[in-house]
Amino acid sequence: xxxxxxxTTCCIAGGGPAGMMLGFLLVRxxxxxxxxxxxxxxxxxxxxxxxxxxxxEMMHELxxxxxxxxxxxxxVDHVSMQIGADHVTIGYFDTLPVHCKFIALMPQWDxxxxxxxxxxRYPGFDLxxxxxxxxxxxxxxxxxxxxxxxxxxxxxxxxxxxxxxDGRHSTLRKxxxxxxDDLGAPxxxxxxxxxxxxxxxxEVVGHIESGRMLVMLNRDDYWQCAFVIxxxxxxxxxxxxxxxxxxxxxxMAPFDVRGRLGEIGSWDDVKLLTVAVDRLRRWYKAGLLxxxxxxxxxxxxxxxxxxxxxxxxxxxxxxxxxxxxxxxxSVETLKAVQDRREFPTRVTQxxxxxxxxxxxxxxxxxxxxxxxxxxxxKMLQWPLLRRIPGRVLAxxxxxxxxxxxxxxxxxxxxx
Ligand SMILES: Cc1cc2nc3c(=O)[nH]c(=O)nc-3n(C[C@H](O)[C@H](O)[C@H](O)COP(=O)(O)OP(=O)(O)OC[C@H]3O[C@@H](n4cnc5c(N)ncnc54)[C@H](O)[C@@H]3O)c2cc1C
Numbered sequence: 001x002x003x004x005x006x007x008t009t010c011c012i013a014g015g016g017p018a019g020m021m022l023g024f025l026l027v028r029x030x031x032x033x034x035x036x037x038x039x040x041x042x043x044x045x046x047x048x049x050x051x052x053x054x055x056x057e058m059m060h061e062l063x064x065x066x067x068x069x070x071x072x073x074x075x076v077d078h079v080s081m082q083i084g085a086d087h088v089t090i091g092y093f094d095t096l097p098v099h100c101k102f103i104a105l106m107p108q109w110d111x112x113x114x115x116x117x118x119x120x121r122y123p124g125f126d127l128x129x130x131x132x133x134x135x136x137x138x139x140x141x142x143x144x145x146x147x148x149x150x151x152x153x154x155x156x157x158x159x160x161x162x163x164x165x166d167g168r169h170s171t172l173r174k175x176x177x178x179x180x181d182d183l184g185a186p187x188x189x190x191x192x193x194x195x196x197x198x199x200x201x202x203e204v205v206g207h208i209e210s211g212r213m214l215v216m217l218n219r220d221d222y223w224q225c226a227f228v229i230x231x232x233x234x235x236x237x238x239x240x241x242x243x244x245x246x247x248x249x250x251x252m253a254p255f256d257v258r259g260r261l262g263e264i265g266s267w268d269d270v271k272l273l274t275v276a277v278d279r280l281r282r283w284y285k286a287g288l289l290x291x292x293x294x295x296x297x298x299x300x301x302x303x304x305x306x307x308x309x310x311x312x313x314x315x316x317x318x319x320x321x322x323x324x325x326x327x328x329x330s331v332e333t334l335k336a337v338q339d340r341r342e343f344p345t346r347v348t349q350x351x352x353x354x355x356x357x358x359x360x361x362x363x364x365x366x367x368x369x370x371x372x373x374x375x376x377x378k379m380l381q382w383p384l385l386r387r388i389p390g391r392v393l394a395x396x397x398x399x400x401x402x403x404x405x406x407x408x409x410x411x412x413x414x415x
Contacts, residue, residue, distance in 0.1 A: 003154040008034040008126065009324055011146060011159035013133035013172055015042065017108070018292025018309035019165030020115040023125065025317035030407035031324050032124035034157055036148055038132035038166075042109035042116075049108050049217075049224070050076075050303035053093060053394040055310045056100035061402040063409075065099060068114060073106035074220045078390070081206040082254060083359070084370035088377055091390035103394070105219055108306070122408060131155065133166060136175045136288065143287030146172065161320065161329055164290040165313075168276055168297035173290050178280050183349060185275040185299055186361040188234060190227040192270045194249075194260050196220065207252050208363045208371055214252040225249070226300070227270075230364045234272050242267065275299055277349055277356075283342070284334035291316055291337070296345045299352040301360075302393055308348060314400040315340045321404045344397035351392075 010026055012019045015037030023035040051073070059065040079090045093101040119125040130151055137145040137156065145158040164172035173180070196218065206215040213228035227249065229237055237245060246261040264270065279296040283289060292309035316337045323329040363371040380389050 003156065004152075005156040005158065006034070007158045008032050009159065010034075010161045010163065010320075011157045012036065012163045012165055013146060013148075014165035014167055014170075014292075014294065015039075015112060015116075015127065015129075016165060016167055016292060016309065017048075017111065017306045018294070018313045019163070020112050020119070021310050021313035022163060022165065022291070022316055023127070024115045024119040025313065025402070025404050026321060026324070027119050027122040027125040028406050028408070029317065029321040029325070029404040030122075030124070031321060032126070034126040034128065034159070035119075036131040036133055036157075037127070037129050040130050042112040044109070047108040048300075048303060048306040049105055049219075050306060051104040051106050051111060052304070052307040052396070053096055053098045053100050053103065054396050054399050055307050056104060057098040057395075058310065058314060058400070058402055060099045062406075064114075064118065069100075069104070071106055071110045071114060072220070073104040073110075074218050075102040076105060076204050076218070077102045079204045079206070079393075081208065081373075083208045083363075083373040083377075084210075086373035086378070088373050088381055089386070090377070090380075091393050092387050093390050093394050095387055096391060096394055098395070101394075103303070105217060105224075111306075128155075133164075133172055136162065136172060138287075141286060143176070143285065160287075160327065161324060162288050163316070164288065164294040165292050165309075166294050168278070168293040170290065170294035172288070173280060173294050176285055176288055176290075178282055178285070178290065180278050180280055183277040183279065183353060185277045186231050186356055187228050187275050187299075187364065188231050189273040189275060189300055190229060190234065190237065190270050191273060192225050192227070192264055193219075194223045194225055194253075194257055194263055196223050197260075200255050205254050207254060208360065209252065210370055211364060212248060212252060213360060213363060214249065216253065227252075228360060228364065230361075231275070238267055245270075273300065277352060279345060279349065283338040284331065286331050289316065289320075289334045289337060291341070295338075295341075296349065298349065299356060301352045301355050302348075304348055304393070304396065307396060308345065311344070311396055311398075311400045312337075312341050314402060318400070318403040340398075347397045 009032045012035045135147045148155040215226040217224040276297040291312035298305040
């Protein structure tokens with residue numbers, strides 16, 4: 001095995017939504033980037049596939065929306081929940097001040113390939129698949145790059161800035177010794193698919209009953225189903241057997257799926273997501289910045305993880321592009337990224353934890369009494385208030401806008 005060394009302006013570890021969007025925006029602004037992705041491709045099932053109106057609006061600002069919407073996707077324009085005997089609608093997107101008043105459900109690999117294809121049109125975009133960041137290189141108390149494992153051998157990358165976008169099990173944040181606060185998550189999720197048939201309806205549907213919860217996302221020809229369970233109980237669910245699992249799904253689905261349950265052929269068709277909600281106290285140190293799940297793992301509630309990761313990337317590009325170009329990047333610049341993004345992250349996690357602890361957690365305990373929709377959720381059904389949750393869900397707490405230059409177009413993107 002050989003060892004090679006290269007130099008770049010910004011090295012990004014992790015080709016998920018945060019890393020690919022940051023890499024694309026920086027190279028579009030004329031800054032050389034190397035993006036490392038440990039897998040050979042972006043094809044992974046049951047990752048977040050929700051592209052919210054805030055992200056679609058950024059695609060518009062980039063002049064890419066029409067092309068992006070040519071990719072296969074389904075549209076969600078509201079979300080319904082059956083909570084015990086109460087039926088509630090959580091999101092109304094029809095009055096949002098954006099071009100797309102819907103959530104696009106799109107395979108995450110299509111989204112990432114789209115960003116990669118556009119990044120490759122700019123000189124200076126160096127995307128390296130099958131390249132896994134393994135350690136940081138530190139000199140005089142400053143991160144000056146990283147080490148990576150490739151099929152050809154060890155790679156050393158020296159960079160003015162290293163960005164950890166390597167997800168919620170981030171290797172780089174561990175190596176940097178940054179402190180993570182675990183905010184707790186009482187749930188895990190078992191994901192599986194069921195075929196979709198005409199007449200099923202086209203909404204996102206959720207159903208909470210004593211002791212169980214099922215969410216179904218319309219993916220055109222199939223339903224992406226999330227069976228929510230108390231944390232750590234996957235083995236107990238499996239011990240009851242696949243037939244019991246199938247029967248429970250059949251009881252929980254809002255329409256008749258009994259003829260399709262055979263599609264869950266074995267436990268291999270059911271993927272476990274161990275839910276974590278955590279946040280770094282400090283997202284940076286000299287020469288290193290963490291964004292996306294590497295800075296804050298999100299609960300799947302609201303499906304906002306991708307969009308927060310994308311908004312982090314946009315904010316980071318807006319703040320970092322000029323200092324990177326001029327070579328004036330300082331720790332204060334990195335702190336400015338955390339200062340910008342920490343508040344929306346905290347508020348979003350707080351709301352997720354409130355829902356976990358006050359609605360989903362107690363309902364999963366299965367006390368025997370049917371759960372009811374909390375008063376706040378019932379109040380949010382009132383015509384004057386009902387657009388508030390949709391707006392927060394769709395746009396986030398602090399929507400970001402593209403402020404970086406497009407060197408190819410020689411103009412700033414229109415905010
Ligand atoms: C099963 C599941 C379902 C989810 N559903 C939703 C949803 O519906 N909607 C939603 O918005 N969010 C959802 N999420 C969360 C969402 O996927 C994440 O919040 C979002 O992808 C975070 O983006 P990221 O770029 O920060 O990290 P990730 O998407 O985790 O990307 C990190 C990337 O880095 C790569 N990587 C990791 N370590 C290294 C390394 N050492 N070197 C190089 N590369 C590395 C990984 O392969 C990965 O491609 C879900 C998550 C899971 C696991």
